Amino acid sequence: MSDASVSAVADALDYLCLAQLYLRENPLLARPLTSAHVKWRPAGHWGVCPPVNRMLAALGPVQASVPDGYELRVLHGAGHAGPSALAHAYLTGRLGRVYPDLIQSPAGLLELVSGFPRPETGGEITPMIPGHLHTGGQLGAALAIGQGTVLDAPRRLTVALLGDGECETGTTAASWLASRALRGTGDHGTVLPVVLLNGMRMGGPSVLSTLSRDELTAYFTGLGHQPVYSDGLDIAQLRQAIAEAVADARPLGVPGPSSVLVLTLEKGYGAPAGLAATPAVHKTPLHDPASVPSEFDLLSEWLASYRPAQLLTPGGRPRPHLLPALPRPRPEPGGLSAPRGCIAASTQVADHASGRAFAQVVPDVLRARAAQGPFRVFSPDELASNRIDLTDGQGRTVPWAVEVLSEELCHAWAQGYTETGRHALVATYEAFAPITLSLVQQQLKHRSARRHAGLAPLPSLVYLLTSLGWHNTFTHQNPSLATALLAGGDPSVHVLTPADPARAAAALTFALRKLDRCTLVIADKHATVQHPLETLDEELRHGMAIWPHLSAPGPEEPDLILASAGDLPAEVLTTLARRLRDDRRELRLRYVHIHDLTALAEEDTRSLALGPAAFTHHFGTTAPLVLATSGHPADIHALFGRRHPGPRLTVLGYRDPGRPVSQTHLRQLCGLDDTSLWHLATTLIDASKEIPAP
Incomplete structure (x- = not known):
């Protein structure tokens, strides 16, 4: 493999990136460039492209030589390298296999260049560009996600490209040491971190760039990594550095220092004099070359310096001397088939769990899932x-369960694991889960783009939220993850609020078997009250059910409707229902348990949203309705939307007390103590009887 081939691929990638940013015609400079060939409003990012392009070019021969059964994946931390990813996918032919109008042809090349950023692929790294399992720009998570991709995959090498600004984030900082938490947890693959130490963040010098070479070496060595350096200018030296770094990289969890490659090519390398290594190159360093003659002259000279006709044929294909440095096509990984019988399997689990406590049934569910195939539990030391x-x-934790005191690492590991087709669960305190909100939302955007691209479904992102605020101190009360995710409106989000431990076991079983969802299972570790399971099938299938053992028979409008969402709400409202039935035998009562909050949503906005008839069947038309949730009352009001029951609805749930209070006082403040509930219910019943019939 010649260094000249690698150098030519790097030049071709640089040229295609630059052409995407600036050209709308004449993509190979086959005729003299004029201002009419230049975009009026250049868009995109140049600064990160040159170092990324050198890495992609130098890794090409490595990828081409990977034996069958082994895999090398490149994971981009910088979403701004979208032009690089598109250019590389074009040169390898992968882009044209997904988008026929972007095949290697004169028309395909023109569309690649002139259409950037096109709506179908965007201008940044997303799954719309084939081969990318991570949406770049999820700042700080790339290294940990890369680690998640190689867990239980000993034949996989993931090369994680990290911006030096990204290395300033807490998530990346935690990731360097994270492999120590994976010792003894199985046979894993290898992650090679590559720090693109180009010296600049968006607006100024990065922190890492202020360190001397000796200080950088001491920093990485202290983190348990052996740095290998390259400036990227000499392709032969860069390839040697990569070979050395790959050889010295250790599988995750194996003791001893593992390598990190530090690429010090300056930001925006190749830009006109005075612009490289300045904030100007972060985006398009020449702002208006179509109108400013001096900028046009600089752009014309810059484009011509790559000699594109020597890199690409008039037909838009890479010339033969580039081919040895391009990875050979490999089949795309197949998708997963949704398992059948989710509801039957879940109800069977619930039957077995009936009458048992949370601490007995939840571990059983997780052990059973681990026995079925690749599965991981990640928990922040909880x-x-x-x-x-x-x-x-x-007394040792099973290898497939990993604890590390970082919510972000737990999420990122689970993200990398599920994005490579394996199942995972994040188990954490409800109050600490919001720490990962941005990471969860970014993964939801990534999954949404995957669906839009027609890619096969993957295992769901599943969170078990327990140690709820009702039994915790003031600092450990925060049900906001569910609030934020419901507010986002993503139809793949489901919030399960099982009424008891048996239902929690069923909910976990169900969530871990479904594909392409984001499911929060909210279940308190203290829950002990068991309710009849006769409606569980309906709860799983439709998200809620009327509990007949507490409800008056028949379709007539009841005098009062009680609805619970969660185990504590089910405990206090069923106690109220029994007291009402004993004290007021003439009362027509209806009791509804909501197993999935998204079933409350407006029709056609979510998969389980009730239609008009079903909504009326559960919640009536005139009866007072008391709904208790373990989360924020605002979640319920927002989900009801335009079909909100109006003043007949009273929602009770967590309200921040603003200061430390006892658990008993917290229930009183939130109206969920027995006295407050009795007063509310009887007042509503008596008031409704005083209203004359229409």
Whole structure:
């Protein structure tokens, strides 16, 4: 493999990036460039492209030589490298296989260049560009996501390209040491971090760039990594550095220092004199070359310096001397088939769990899932606290469960694991889960783009939120993750609020078997009250059910409707229902349990949203309705939307007390103590009887 081939690929990538940013015609400079060939409003990012392009070019021969059964994946931390990803996918032919109008042809090349950023692919790295399992720009998570991709995959090498600005984030900082938490957890693949130390963030010098070479070496060595350096200017030296770094990289969890490649090519390398290594190159360093003659002259000279006709044929294909440095086509990984019988399997689990406590049934569900194939539990040092005992006979945590005191790492590991087709669960305190909100939302955007691209579904993102605020201190009360995700409106989000431990076991089983969802299972580790399971099938299938053992028979409008969402609400409202039935035998009562909050949503906005008839069947038309949730009352009001029951609805749920209070006082403040509920219910019943019939 010649260095000349690698150098030519790097030049071709640089040229295609620049052409995407600036040209709307004449993509190979086959005729003299004029201002009419230049875009009026250049858009995109140049600065990160040159170092990324050198890495992609130098890794091409490595990818081409990977034996069958082994895999090398490149994971981009910088979403701004979209032009690089598109250019590389074009040169390898992968882009044209997905988008026929972008095949290697004169028309395809013109569309690639003139159409950037096209709506179908965007201008940044997303799954719309084939081969990308991570949406770049999810700042700080790339290294940890890369680690998640190689767990239980000993034949996989993931090369994670990290911006030096990204290295300033807490998530990246935690990731360097994270492999130590993976010791003894199985056979894993290898991650090679590549720090693109180009010296600049968006608006100024990066922190890493202020360190001397000796200080950088001391920093990485202290983190357990052996740095290998390259400035990227000499392709032969860069390839040697990559070979050395790959050889010295250790599989995750293996003790000893593992390598990190530090590429010091300046930001925006190749830009006109005075612009490279300045904030000007972050985006398009020449702002208006179509109108400003001096900028046009600089652009014309810059484009011509790559000699594009020597890199690409008039037919838009890479010339033969580039081909040895391009990875050979490999089949795209197949998707997963949705398992059948989710509801039957879940109800069977619930039947077995009936009458047992959370601490007994939840570990059983997770152990059963682990016995079925690749599966991981990630928890921020809270399994024991959350009463999830996943230890073996010697008291050691099972290898497939990993604890590390970082919510972000747990999420990112689970993200990398599920994005490569395996199932995972994040188990954490409800109050601490919002730390990962941005990461969850970015993954939801990534999954949405995957669906839009027609890619096969993947295992769901599943969170078990327990240690709820109702039994915790003031600082440990925050149900906001569900609030934020519901507000986002993503139809793949489901918030399960099981009424008891048996239903929690069923909900977990169900969530872990479904594909392409984001499911929060909210279940308190203290829950003990068991309710009849006769309606569980309906709860799983439709998101809610009327509980007949507490409801008057028949379709007539009741005098009062009680609805619970969650185990504590089910405990207090069923106690109220029994007291009402005993004290007011003439009362027509209807009791509804909401197993999935999204079933409350406006029709056609979510998969389980009730139609008009079903909505009326559950919630009536005139009866007072008291709905208790373990989360924020605002979640319920927002979900009801335009079909909100109006003043007949009273929603009770968590309200921040503003200061530390006892658990008993918290229930009183939120109206969920027995006295407050009795007063509310009887007042509503008596008031409704005083209203004359229409």
